[in-house]
Amino acid sequence: MLYIVGLGPGSKDLMTQEALDVIEKTDTIVGYATYVRLVQDMLKGKELVVTGMRGEIERCKKAIEIAQTGKDVAIISSGDAGIYGMAGLVLELASKADQHIDVKVVPGVTASIGAAAALGAPLMNDFCHISLSDLMTPWDVIKDRVDAAAKADFVICLYNPRSKGRPNNLHEALAIILKYKSEDTVVGIGKDVARKKEIEKVTTIKDLDEEEINMTTIVIVGNKNTYVADGRMVTPRGYTL
Structure with missing residues (x-):
């Protein structure tokens, strides 16, 4: 399963319970370095795939590749992933992939x-x-x-x-x-x-x-x-x- 997770604007208090649960149970997290830092204390022991600014396509492709191996993976965005976030890009790329993967969008506070x-x-x-x-x-x-x-x-x-x-x-x-x-x-x-x-x-x-x-x-x-x-x-x- 590939989860697309909205982290909210920056505080753990404004993260949805679903977002918290997905990050806790998912072993592989993909994200922009700034977003990863927002939830650093929740990521101990997890496999991290971190890219820099303007690495959106690279991040999304990497998350899809990991999901295609059968692993659960979460790609994280600040705010809501469907509002200027990663959701649209992931869904576009996943629809063109040779192998089907299950994708779930987890909303966040924009x-x-x-x-x-x-x-x-x-x-x-x-x-x-x-x-x-x-x-x-x-x-x-x-x-x-x-x-x-x-x-x-x-x-x-x-x-x-x-x-x-x-x-x-x-x-x-x-x-x-x-x-x-x-x-x-x-x-x-x-x-x-x-x-x-x-x-x-x-x-x-x-x-x-x-x-x-x-x-x-x-x-x-x-x-x-x-x-x-x-x-x-x-x-x-x-x-x-």
Whole structure:
């Protein structure tokens, strides 16, 4: 069996029981070095296959090869493996393999959900996820998606918002959003969610400090009804109070 396991955003407390059980019972773990470090204390005595950044295809192929030998193996991702994680790639590669293997996806808490809980209740109405990384998706396509989401007044969760290699993507995305939303629109920032240096901040588009944002940050842009109550970000569901 090949398990595709979502570890959650970084804390063992936010891992699902199923994820904990699979890691405990599986002798071979495949993962990116950073993800392996998140659960290092759970991996004593296990066979580890660790690759560096951008080794996704290599990791997935290796996990499939191990599963084809009859061993149980778990490939791990932070957050949820089906949200910008390994699930899609593993399933694509497994479908093309000569030998059938059983695959099970184990869900995890994605960054937007972990950040939303710390920030308040920003996702109570319709929302969407958009990654600002253009490594896999053309930037023009990403801009079109940001435009459509902002025009429809979704709460927008921005993944991979800003990096040294892409310092202006967040700025450009916010400029698109400001075509439809006020500069006073509430924004929540979750940085290193559920990790030792976790930071949550509630601000606005106008007051957002882009220099604080990096690749371990999730940026949640509210809709026109999102407001701040006792320092917490709230998007009304629509109940009559």
